[in-house]
Amino acid sequence: MFEPMGLIQGTLDLLILKALSLEPNHGLGVARRVEQMTADTFRVKPGSLFPALHRLEERGWVKSEWGESANNRRAKYYKLTRTGRAQLQTETDMWKRVAYAITRSLEATI
Amino acid sequence: MRKLYWLARRLFARTQDQADLRQEIEASYDMVVAEHRARGASADDANRAARRELGSAAALREDVQDAWTGAWLEQFARDVRYALRGLRRDPGFAISCVLTFGLAIGGTTVVGTLASTLLLRPLPFPDSDRLVMVMQRGIHETGEGHNVSAPNARDWSARNRSFERMAYFEFQTFNISAGNAPLQTGGLRASHELFEVLRAKPLLGRTPVAADDDGTSGDVVVLSYSLWHDSFAADSTLIGRAIQVNKKPYTVIGVMRPELVFPGASQKLWIPMLLSENDKSRRSQSFFGVARLRNGVSLEQAQRDLRRVGSELAREYPQSNEDESINAFPLREVRMQNITRVIRLLSAAVALVSVMAVVNVAGLLLARGGARSREFGARLALGGSRARLITQLITESTVVALLGGVLGIAIAYVALPLFIAIPGLGLRSLPFRTTANVTIDVRILVASLAVALASGIIAGLVPAFSVVPRSPAALLRQGGARGATARARHGIRNSLLAIEVGLAVVVLVGAGLLTDSVRRATSVDPGFDARNVFLFSLALPQKDFYGVPERPLFCGQLEERVGSSGGVISASAVSSVPLSGNGAGRSFSIEGRPAPLPKDMPGASYGIACPNFFRTMNIPLLGRDFSPRDVVAASQVAIVNGAFQRKYFAGERAVGKRIRLGGDSAPWIEIIGVTADVRHSALTSDVEPYLYLPYSQAVWPYMNVVVRTSNGSHATLRQIQERVKAIAPDEPVGEPITMQSVADSSLGYMKFPLYMMLAFAAIAVLLTIVGVFGVASQVVVQRTRELGIRRALGATRGNLYQLVVAQTLAPAVLGMIGGVVVARISGGVLNGLLYGVTATDVRTFLLMTVLLGAFTVIACMAPAHRAASVDPSRTLRND
Numbered sequence: 001m002f003e004p005m006g007l008i009q010g011t012l013d014l015l016i017l018k019a020l021s022l023e024p025n026h027g028l029g030v031a032r033r034v035e036q037m038t039a040d041t042f043r044v045k046p047g048s049l050f051p052a053l054h055r056l057e058e059r060g061w062v063k064s065e066w067g068e069s070a071n072n073r074r075a076k077y078y079k080l081t082r083t084g085r086a087q088l089q090t091e092t093d094m095w096k097r098v099a100y101a102i103t104r105s106l107e108a109t110i
Numbered sequence: 111m112r113k114l115y116w117l118a119r120r121l122f123a124r125t126q127d128q129a130d131l132r133q134e135i136e137a138s139y140d141m142v143v144a145e146h147r148a149r150g151a152s153a154d155d156a157n158r159a160a161r162r163e164l165g166s167a168a169a170l171r172e173d174v175q176d177a178w179t180g181a182w183l184e185q186f187a188r189d190v191r192y193a194l195r196g197l198r199r200d201p202g203f204a205i206s207c208v209l210t211f212g213l214a215i216g217g218t219t220v221v222g223t224l225a226s227t228l229l230l231r232p233l234p235f236p237d238s239d240r241l242v243m244v245m246q247r248g249i250h251e252t253g254e255g256h257n258v259s260a261p262n263a264r265d266w267s268a269r270n271r272s273f274e275r276m277a278y279f280e281f282q283t284f285n286i287s288a289g290n291a292p293l294q295t296g297g298l299r300a301s302h303e304l305f306e307v308l309r310a311k312p313l314l315g316r317t318p319v320a321a322d323d324d325g326t327s328g329d330v331v332v333l334s335y336s337l338w339h340d341s342f343a344a345d346s347t348l349i350g351r352a353i354q355v356n357k358k359p360y361t362v363i364g365v366m367r368p369e370l371v372f373p374g375a376s377q378k379l380w381i382p383m384l385l386s387e388n389d390k391s392r393r394s395q396s397f398f399g400v401a402r403l404r405n406g407v408s409l410e411q412a413q414r415d416l417r418r419v420g421s422e423l424a425r426e427y428p429q430s431n432e433d434e435s436i437n438a439f440p441l442r443e444v445r446m447q448n449i450t451r452v453i454r455l456l457s458a459a460v461a462l463v464s465v466m467a468v469v470n471v472a473g474l475l476l477a478r479g480g481a482r483s484r485e486f487g488a489r490l491a492l493g494g495s496r497a498r499l500i501t502q503l504i505t506e507s508t509v510v511a512l513l514g515g516v517l518g519i520a521i522a523y524v525a526l527p528l529f530i531a532i533p534g535l536g537l538r539s540l541p542f543r544t545t546a547n548v549t550i551d552v553r554i555l556v557a558s559l560a561v562a563l564a565s566g567i568i569a570g571l572v573p574a575f576s577v578v579p580r581s582p583a584a585l586l587r588q589g590g591a592r593g594a595t596a597r598a599r600h601g602i603r604n605s606l607l608a609i610e611v612g613l614a615v616v617v618l619v620g621a622g623l624l625t626d627s628v629r630r631a632t633s634v635d636p637g638f639d640a641r642n643v644f645l646f647s648l649a650l651p652q653k654d655f656y657g658v659p660e661r662p663l664f665c666g667q668l669e670e671r672v673g674s675s676g677g678v679i680s681a682s683a684v685s686s687v688p689l690s691g692n693g694a695g696r697s698f699s700i701e702g703r704p705a706p707l708p709k710d711m712p713g714a715s716y717g718i719a720c721p722n723f724f725r726t727m728n729i730p731l732l733g734r735d736f737s738p739r740d741v742v743a744a745s746q747v748a749i750v751n752g753a754f755q756r757k758y759f760a761g762e763r764a765v766g767k768r769i770r771l772g773g774d775s776a777p778w779i780e781i782i783g784v785t786a787d788v789r790h791s792a793l794t795s796d797v798e799p800y801l802y803l804p805y806s807q808a809v810w811p812y813m814n815v816v817v818r819t820s821n822g823s824h825a826t827l828r829q830i831q832e833r834v835k836a837i838a839p840d841e842p843v844g845e846p847i848t849m850q851s852v853a854d855s856s857l858g859y860m861k862f863p864l865y866m867m868l869a870f871a872a873i874a875v876l877l878t879i880v881g882v883f884g885v886a887s888q889v890v891v892q893r894t895r896e897l898g899i900r901r902a903l904g905a906t907r908g909n910l911y912q913l914v915v916a917q918t919l920a921p922a923v924l925g926m927i928g929g930v931v932v933a934r935i936s937g938g939v940l941n942g943l944l945y946g947v948t949a950t951d952v953r954t955f956l957l958m959t960v961l962l963g964a965f966t967v968i969a970c971m972a973p974a975h976r977a978a979s980v981d982p983s984r985t986l987r988n989d
Contacts, residue, residue, distance in 0.1 A: 030136050044162045051177030052137070058116045058179055071148075073141060076134040 012052050015042065017080065017088040020062060022077035026069060027053060029110060053078055061087050116179040116449060119195065124184075131174055135167050146198060151596035169493050189505035204510065211514020211565060213873065214467035217460040217519030218548060219558045220529060223522070225453050227548045228540060233368045233442050235542075236309040237402075241247035242412065243444050243603055244276065244349045244399030247437040249420075254444075255437040258390040258397050259430070259749050262423060266399060266436060267303075270420045272412035274403035277303035283812050285649045285841060286378060287354040288341035294649045294812070294842045295337065297379040298372070304330075304380065307402045308372065315349040315364035322363075322382040330382060331360040335368040337378035355381070355928065362888055372443070372542040392430035398442065412438050432707065444541050451942045452535065452735070455863050458939045459870045464565065464615045470877045471569040471604045476599060477884055479577030486578050486818045499578045506568035512564025517557050522550055522558070530936060533855050535862050568736065576602050580682060600892070603885050607918075608925035609964065610881045614874040615929025616936065618958040621871035623947055624864040630946035631857055637788035637797075639686055639728035640849040642679075642822050645687060646815040646834050647844035658742050660811045661984060663721035664837065666738050672817060673722075679818045681727040683720040685810040687849070688727070688788045689856040696801070700758060701768040701778060714799040718810040723802070724749075724785055726818045727849075733765040733783030736804040746779040746807055752787040754799035779803075793857050794945045800857055815843075822848070864944055879969040886918040902982035914974040923968045926959050 019025065019033040030053070031044040056062045060083030069075040080088070120127060139160050146156035150374040150543050155869040164170060175181060197204035232238045244266060247255030258266075263278035270276070279300035298304075313335060316777065321327045331353065333342070335765040340349050352359035360381065370483045371377075393881075401413055420435035479486075497573050530537045530545045570623070576599045651659055665683065672681040704711075704924055723729075740747050764779035768778040787797040805813070815834050819826050834843050854861075890897070897910055937949025947954065 006339050026138070026141075027134065028141055045175045046138070046170055050170060050174045055177050058112070060112055069141065071141075072932060073137065073144065074133075075137045076130075076140065 011046060013056060014088070014091045015093075016049075016052055017061065017084060017091065018054060021085065021088055022076055024067075024077045026067075026077050027076040030078065032103070056084070060084070063109045113179060116713075118802060120178045120180045127178075128171075128175070131171055135164075135170055135174075139164060139167065140279070152159045162756045162861070164200075175293070175925060177641060180886070184750060185501075188504065192502060192511055193506035193509040196683075197510065203474060205379055205508040207507075208514045208517055209505065210467045210877075210916040211511050211562060212461070212517030214464040215515045215518025215558055215567070216525060217456075217518075217561050218464055218561055218644075219522035219554060220525050220556060220929045221456045221460045221794075223526060223548060223550050223554050224229070224537075225457060225527065226539070226554060227551075228543060229446070229450060229453060230294050234371075234540045238442065239440070240274075240405075241307070241441040242401050242409065242438040242952070243441050243937060244278075244401050244416070244436060244438045245433055246395065249433050249435045254439065257395040258399060259395045260383075260397055261394045262395075262431065263301075263397050264397050265423055266416070266419055267401075270401075270412075270415055272404055272407045272415040273401040273408040275303050275307050276399055277301045277307045278397045278399045279304060280381075280396045280398070281377070284355055284381075285357070286341075286379070287582075287837065292840055292842045293341060294647070294844075295378045296374070296376040297381065297908075298377055298545060299383060300380050304372070304400070305366075307400055308370075309402075310372075310806055312364035312850065313367045314346060315362070316381045317364050318380075319364075319527050323384065325384050327356070329358060329384075330363045331355055332364040332366060332380045333362060334366055334370065334378040334380075336896045338365045339368075340611065355929075365712075369544065369547075371542055371544050374539050375544060376539065379833075392427055401438070409438065409440065441542065446540070447942065449536065449540060452859060452863050455939050455943060456866060459620065459709070459937065462613050462617055463870050463873060464561070464612055466617075466874060466877050468565045468569045469606050469610050469613070470574045470881065471507065471510065471565075472865045473603060473610070473881055473884060475503070475570060476573035476577065476606070477604055477888070479503070479599070481571045483577055483579060486785050487754060490579065490705055496578055496580070500574045503574040503577065504567055506576075508563060508566035508571030510681055511569065513560045513561070513566075515562025518562070519550070519555065519558055522749075526550065528914060530564065532862055533851075535858060572606070573794060575890060577811060592602050599699060600888065603888065604921040607881050607885050608921040608928065611877055611922045611925030611966065612927075612929035612932065614878045614962055615926050616933045617874040618868070618962055619930075619933040619955055621867040622942060622954040622958045623937075623949060623951060624867050624942055626862070626947045626951070627943070627945040628860050628864050631794050634789065634793045634851060636689060636793060637729060637786050638849075640853050641713065642819050643727065643832070643849035644817050644819060644822060644827060644846045644849060645844075645849060645852070646831060646846055647739045648683070648815055649812045649841045650810070650838060651832060659806060661809075661838075663742060663808055665736075665805050666718060668815065668834075669722065671837060672815065672830055673828070675829055677819050677823060679721055679820055681817045681830075682723040682726045683805065683813040683815045684723050685813055686790070687816065687852060688790050689816050689853050690790075690791060696771050698769045698801075699772045701770070710794045714754055714801045714804060716801040717790075718805050718808050718813070719749075719802045720805050720813075723816065724783075726816050727788075730786040731783050731787055732785075733781075735783065736806070738800075738806070738808050742807055744849060746777050747804060748779045748803040749783040749785060750781055751785050751797070751800040753797045754801060755784050757799050764890060793853070794857075794860070796825045816849075847891055857920050875962070875965055880964055880970035882918060882922060883973065885921070886970040887976075889914055889917045890973045890977045897977050897980045898984075901980055907978040910978045910980065911974045915970045918970045919966060927964065930955060930959060 002029060014040070015034045016030055018039065019030050022033075027046070027050055031046070031049050034042055034044050051097055053062065053064075057064055057078070061081060062078045063081050064076050064078050067077040142160040142163055143153075146159045147153070151159065163426065175184070179185075199256070209885075226794075233241065235241060243254070244258075245255030246258040246262065247253075257280075258278070258420045260278065263276075267273070267276040267278070277300060279298045282297055282299050284295055284297045286295065300318075302318035302320055302323045304357075310317070312332070315332075317332060322330050333348075337349065338344060348362050349364070350361065352361050403409070407415075416436035416438055420431075424431045424434060489499060490496065524549070529535070530548060537548070650664060654662075668681055668683055672678060675681075696716050699705060700712065719736065721738065724731040724735060733749070736747065736749070737929075750764055759767060764781050764784050766781065768780050770776050770778055788800070789795070789797060790800055791798070815830075817830055820828075831843055831846065897913070900913075901910065933955065933963040934950060940949045
């Protein structure tokens with residue numbers, strides 16, 4: 001299990017964007033979706049999650065509005081914006097390249 | 111753009127964002143609780159689970175807010191508000207810190223402004239670092255050198271290979287009439303190259319050219335801006351018109367710019383050379399040279415080149431130039447020695463006091479922090495971060511320091527003009543500089559605030575680390591006031607105390623040495639009695655400066671009109687008053703002795719006096735005084751001083767001997783009296799041979815009327831001034847000056863730094879007493895229990911007294927030792943400001959250390975007394 005803060009900041013942002021790309025969600029929902037997506041490899045601490053969401057909102061990648069949750073409770077919902085979706089694409093490509101390069105270098109025999 | 115939007119929003123719509131955030135997090139809690147409830151958990155269990163999953167709501171909110179744009183700003187504002195609240199709660203602490211910093215920053219600002227505008231800023235001439243002063247200097251002579259004759263100066267100018275251009279000039283006093291009012295002002299007679307050398311462009315008209323120097327274009331004059339502005343109403347049609355200078359019409363050809371000061375603020379006009387017969391002698395030395403170095407020529411190269419010129423001239427004119435050489439030095443160093451020393455000393459003192467201020471505030475913060483360490487422990491336990499607490503403490507000390515900085519700058523604005531006006535410091539008469547531009551500029555303001563900021567951070571840093579416990583557990587384990595943190599705090603307090611005492615020793619030793627110097631200097635016998643003596647300066651222009659006196663009756667008229675005035679005991683006049691520091695020099699030969707080589711010619715400073723001068727000043731005189739019968743047609747007479755008698759007539763009677771000033775055709779002058787030694791240049795310089803000539807036989811263009819009064823009342827002085835005016839109705843008469851003020855200003859450059867150092871020493875002692883008292887009190891508070899036990903086990907009151915004093919004195923003694931070492935090393939700062947003592951004077955060191963030691967012991971007394979009165983039964987029950 002990794003602590004997200006132990007990873008580079010961008011990883012958490014990337015995972016949040018990915019989680020929101022399927023549907024708008026509230027903070028806790030995003031955390032659960034990330035845990036689910038990564039098969040519990042990442043446990044997202046609220047102390048990292050909420051600041052990250054606010055940061056992404058300030059960057060214009062997500063938008064927030066109040067809405068009703070599944071069990072009829074008021075909750076703040078986050079939604080990916082158009083620039084956010086573009087950003088997700090860029091970061092995904094970047095991540096793939098980096099992951100590929102790192103994997104290659106770790107497998108290299110000399 | 112987006113960043114700006116968010117910054118604005120987080121700052122201005124903050125409350126709304128915060129409410130929103132609160133709701134978001136509460137909603138998250140509710141959601142988790144609801145989930146657990148849905149799974150059948152009890153309300154309590156669900157709540158606990160939610161808290162476990164989400165942590166503290168407050169901490170979460172803080173985390174999010176820290177991620178917001180402008181978070182640091184908000185945090186900083188919060189810290190500042192917190193600090194201000196804390197200061198309001200503890201005004202005593204706040205006031206003492208702000209005052210301490212204010213004094214230190216005020217001093218730094220004033221001294222910094224003086225240093226930067228007077229010492230560091232280049233002179234107000236283009237490429238001023240290429241300008242040098244050129245003076246004649248004997249090859250065995252040290253110092254700047256002395257005046258040069260016009261022919262020599264011209265040869266220097268023609269033969270050197272180092273100067274782009276060289277000019278020479280002499281000081282003169284001019285009487286001009288501006289409108290109806292006669293006015294006396296200083297000025298220069300200067301060769302036409304002067305303004306070219308300085309590269310000074312006129313504001314109006316032109317500067318002199320070669321034709322003006324040989325008189326082909328008639329008499330012309332250039333005015334300073336201040337003279338033109340103040341006395342000619344800034345009349346721009348003045349150019350080309352004639353004004354009366356020394357009773358002759360001079361055409362005004364130019365007015366210089368306001369910033370041109372050459373050499374001093376009192377030289378307000380410049381006339382071209384127009385060499386007279388007298389200027390053709392190489393013996394008549396009254397000029398100074400000023401030159402601009404050629405590009406690429408260094409000062410050393412120029413000095414070598416000038417030594418060559420000097421030795422050429424010495425070979426060609428051995429009569430006048432043997433053993434004479436030439437010295438060149440940067441123009442910016444001219445007559446800056448005293449003020450440079452004083453500013454250096456003040457800089458050092460201000461630096462010491464500033465460090466003491468920082469140390470003192472650090473001590474105060476530490477003491478305050480001790481009281482708050484439980485609060486900090488609690489905040490750490492509740493999840494506050496250590497870095498945040500430390501930042502907060504530093505913010506607090508920084509806020510205090512910046513408040514102090516603002517106060518200090520305000521103090522500086524008030525104090526600076528006062529400094530400039532101090533006569534003894536002579537800031538108004540520094541060469542080539544005007545005090546008009548001695549203002550606190552932006553750079554100084556920024557620097558002062560930076561010093562304040564740095565002081566605040568340093569003063570906060572030291573206590574912050576020891577006051578904030580490493581972890582709440584540590585604090586709880588140690589039981590608050592008595593644990594390891596407290597011990598560390600005590601160690602730091604002791605170190606701070608040692609530093610404070612050390613610095614105080616340095617300041618005290620400096621003050622002690624200066625006190626001793628001034629005491630010795632003031633106990634020097636000036637050779638006259640200054641009480642109730644007043645001076646009135648008076649111009650007595652001569653058309654032919656070197657001719658026969660044109661006012662042979664002046665002294666008699668003075669005696670008759672002023673001497674008989676009510677309240678006047680005796681009246682006379684003299685060309686140069688004692689202690690005023692100036693006087694011309696002459697060489698002479700003595701009758702009946704073989705003519706010495708020119709370089710061994712005896713010499714003396716000389717002055718011109720009326721009869722009764724010695725009686726008026728209460729200067730003892732052996733032989734006879736000048737009398738109205740000493741006219742030009744009668745035999746020439748002179749009075750000499752004791753030093754003259756000792757140097758040239760040791761073991762003989764000087765009275766009756768004859769000397770001759772100048773060449774073989776000059777008349778013999780009989781010495782008719784010997785006076786006591788009068789300090790002519792300064793109280794602290796040795797008495798040199800001095801020669802007085804009677805006004806009726808040797809003229810001088812301006813005299814000081816000297817009057818001894820019975821009471822010095824205002825009415826008496828007005829009447830004297832009126833009567834002096836009546837003698838020379840066309841000439842300006844100066845306002846009365848007391849002889850005492852002349853004597854006082856002669857020591858001004860020593861007294862001023864003394865007063866400053868005494869003030870600094872008082873502050874230093876005060877800070878030390880506060881520091882010592884604080885440490886001793888803490889010793890007592892922290893060891894009350896132990897003291898009680900000791901008392902119960904039979905320690906006497908005396909033992910306890912001793913314990914506390916010894917505990918406190920240990921760091922103080924260490925500090926004193928350090929201070930003595932520092933003072934011993936840095937004594938050089940006092941060079942040139944001491945008289946009769948050296949910077950390493952053992953007596954002063956001992957005295958000051960003992961004095962400070964005594965203050966330290968006294969400061970421990972009250973706490974020690976409290977320790978001795980500890981009631982064992984009560985302290986053991988406490989806590």
